[in-house]
Amino acid sequence: MALPRSAFDQYMVPNYAPAAFVPVRGAGSRIWDQEGREYIDFAGGIAVNALGHCHPALVSALTEQAKQLWHVSNVYTNEPALALAQKLVDATFADKVFFCNSGAEANEAALKLARRAAIERFGEQKHKVLSTLNSFHGRTFFTVTVGGQPKYSDGFGPKPQGIAYFEYNNLDSLKALIDDDTACVIIEPIQGEGGVLPASREFLQGVRELCDKHNAFLIFDEVQTGMGRSGSLFAYQEYGVTPDILSSAKSLGGGFPIGAMLTTAEIAKHLVAGTHGTTYGGNPLACAVAGKVFDIVSDPAVLAGVKAKHQRYLAGLEVLNAETAVFAEVRGLGLLIGAVLRDEYAGRAKDILNLATEEGLMVLMAGPNVVRFAPSLVIDDTDIDEGLQRLGKALRRFVA
Ligand SMILES: *Cc1c(COP(=O)(O)O)cnc(C)c1O
Numbered sequence: 001m002a003l004p005r006s007a008f009d010q011y012m013v014p015n016y017a018p019a020a021f022v023p024v025r026g027a028g029s030r031i032w033d034q035e036g037r038e039y040i041d042f043a044g045g046i047a048v049n050a051l052g053h054c055h056p057a058l059v060s061a062l063t064e065q066a067k068q069l070w071h072v073s074n075v076y077t078n079e080p081a082l083a084l085a086q087k088l089v090d091a092t093f094a095d096k097v098f099f100c101n102s103g104a105e106a107n108e109a110a111l112k113l114a115r116r117a118a119i120e121r122f123g124e125q126k127h128k129v130l131s132t133l134n135s136f137h138g139r140t141f142f143t144v145t146v147g148g149q150p151k152y153s154d155g156f157g158p159k160p161q162g163i164a165y166f167e168y169n170n171l172d173s174l175k176a177l178i179d180d181d182t183a184c185v186i187i188e189p190i191q192g193e194g195g196v197l198p199a200s201r202e203f204l205q206g207v208r209e210l211c212d213k214h215n216a217f218l219i220f221d222e223v224q225t226g227m228g229r230s231g232s233l234f235a236y237q238e239y240g241v242t243p244d245i246l247s248s249a250k251s252l253g254g255g256f257p258i259g260a261m262l263t264t265a266e267i268a269k270h271l272v273a274g275t276h277g278t279t280y281g282g283n284p285l286a287c288a289v290a291g292k293v294f295d296i297v298s299d300p301a302v303l304a305g306v307k308a309k310h311q312r313y314l315a316g317l318e319v320l321n322a323e324t325a326v327f328a329e330v331r332g333l334g335l336l337i338g339a340v341l342r343d344e345y346a347g348r349a350k351d352i353l354n355l356a357t358e359e360g361l362m363v364l365m366a367g368p369n370v371v372r373f374a375p376s377l378v379i380d381d382t383d384i385d386e387g388l389q390r391l392g393k394a395l396r397r398f399v400a
Helices: 008-011 054-064 081-093 105-120 140-145 171-175 201-213 237-238 286-295 300-324 351-360 382-399
Strands: 023-029 030-033 036-039 096-100 128-132 165-166 180-188 217-221 245-248 259-265 327-333 337-339 370-373
Touching: 008 259, 023 128, 036 081, 054 286, 081 096, 081 259, 081 286, 096 105, 105 128, 105 140, 105 217, 105 245, 171 201, 180 201, 201 217, 286 300, 300 327, 300 337, 327 370, 351 370, 351 382
Parallel strands: 128 165, 128 180, 180 217, 217 245
Antiparallel strands: 023 030, 030 036, 096 259, 245 259, 327 337, 337 370
């Protein structure tokens, strides 16, 4: 007998508050729950299911690898990891890749590498980490502290030191902090959890120049924006501003847990054998799936499709907003879209999410004032249209 939602409260740590229904099956951009109710998925497992649910090519990559080799640890390397690393290097600024299992771990590796390289080159004093307010970099104690949202990092005792925060899209705010003791600046090209807030090109260019001036490494956290989400393979390519270190996860595995840190050979050489590691990083199952995700997502036709679908969302949301006037602004790139509530509805994104669920549509929030869409990069246009119709029903009830 399948356990119901109430079993969550009985058996699981209460750090999550999952929805009232339990999904049991997915295909493409549709999900079915225990009652057989169907939902259209505009949430994409929080920007993870880049190819929707149970994409046949991923099912086949996973099952083929499952018959071959599951795990050997990093005492050995393995073919799927080597192949995936080569693909990432060939497609980006990077020369070297480190695999791990999540976004937080990719950022943890990026921050540790940046500090180590800075300290080895310039001395112990060069360890300052600069990050933007209201950013999100994961939940390890280092990354959650770097994230600059005290509500997530307070209450766990003494925090990692040497971290300071500047305002997103405000270069003067960074200028006031950065100096020759700065090891690195870490930034999301689009703040995801912080409200789907895109950086301006001038801001990222300015950050790059300030980092160069002070010999600080520039880390782009592309955990949410990477792997096609922006309409380019990585958002840095969309912006034309190249980081020194980049973190990827979420869409990278299309639903199988994997993270990666990418960097140049010059920087990578500071992580010599024994300085960092993880048991599962580069796991053959994860890398086999991610390799297939990469092949599909990096296809220029798929990336062009992301941009076309962005326009389809924008047009559809504009029609709904002309009728309901719920949103002040729709922002984001590619298939990472945030619809910002008008002031009179401030704090009520959760109400819209709940109404959408009732209408058979899964959406996300990005803070209390933004409804977020992060669907499959290959979502059918018919699913977009029908999902927007369901959203329309939810919005009409919301304003009624
Ligand atoms: C989700 C996210 C993370 C954390 O990834 P996990 O896999 O949950 O550890 C880090 N940075 C950004 C920008 C994210 O969106």
